[in-house]
Amino acid sequence: MSPRRRDLLVGSAALLAAGPASARIPDLELTGRFVQGGHAIGRTWPNALVFVDGEALSAASDAGWFVVGFDRDAPASVEIEVRSDRRSARRTLAIAGGSFRTTRIDGLPPSTVEPTDPALLERIRREVVLKTEGFASRTAADHFRDGFDWPLASYRITSPWGAQRVLNGTPARPHYGIDLAAPQGTPVLAPAAGRVALAEPDLHFEGGLVLLDHGQGLITAYLHQSRLDVRAGQEVVRGQALGRVGMSGRATGPHLCWRMKWRDRNLDPSLLVKS
CATH class of the missing domain: 2.60.40 (Immunoglobulin-like)
Known part of the structure; x- marks a missing residue:
């Protein structure tokens, strides 16, 4: 050659x-x-x-x-x-526009809709600080890149994301979560890998709450749990149990309210679920 x-x-x-x-x-x-x-x-x-x-x-x-x-x-x-x-x-x-319906929920305790008790208001203020710190978590990960799974193996959607809420007859802010009805004690599973940014078992509005940081300010939230199986700072993998479905906080029946935020923006978590 x-x-x-x-x-x-x-x-x-x-x-x-x-x-x-x-x-x-x-x-x-x-x-x-x-x-x-x-x-x-x-x-x-x-x-x-x-x-x-x-x-x-x-x-x-x-x-x-x-x-x-x-x-x-x-x-x-x-x-x-x-x-x-x-x-x-x-x-x-x-960016295409959304279509958001109105949902009404009656029979909620007044303290979960328009609280007035000074001690309760102080508790709510302390919990706001905790949640704000949790949502401020910023890991450098990119666990979102492969899409998400649903956090429950079996469920029924009872309230869609973005619905305008009317609570006990009073107009409230839009519902920035998806309500997934399931039996009490159903395992709540991580839809993707992440780090636990907050794990609080008994908040006034959210009840048992877990915040999961998937990277770059993309945080998912899991509300109303009856039991938590993770702690703040813990790394979890897709499918790992975060806790159990309950009806703690502002809830009228057992369900999981699933939410997502990217920085200060409220997102529909179902849109990241792999088809």
Whole structure:
């Protein structure tokens, strides 16, 4: 074999070896559910800064994955931009509007709708601080990238996400959760891996509450549990038991209220469930 042909073959082999590796990381790839309450899962350069409508809100993981959430009242379009060194890429997404029904719940104890007792109000203020700290958790993980499972093996949806609530005849804020009815004691399972950001067994409104951090400010919440099987700071894997279905807190029957937040935005967790 001539030296020139040998050099060409070696060069071609090097290109073939390097090509697929470099092609794995796109400038900006976005998939997901581009609707109010939905999300975008992105892939870009490792550790790139992520801007949403011009505001730096997050950073991609070491593998280049990131998530962006769209609130219930998200505008009709959202611009997502990534920046790394002197490189940048951006896309503008059209966000479809949601259709949110009204649900009414009667028979709740007045203290869970419009509390007035000073001692109870002080307790609620202390619990707000705990929940705020839990939702502020920011791990660098990207456990969201493979989608979620439902947190119960069997359930019946009794209240959809985003519904306008009327409690004891009084209009309340929208319901930022999905109510999944199931028998008392049904295991509540982690829909994806994460770190427990909060585990409180007896909050006034939420009852037994677990917050699970899936990375980059994407937090899921599990309300009204009768028993908790995890502790704050614990790492959990997909399918691990977080606790048991109950009716603690503001609840009229055994069910799990499943919620999701990305930073200060309320998201529909069912939209991340793998089909």
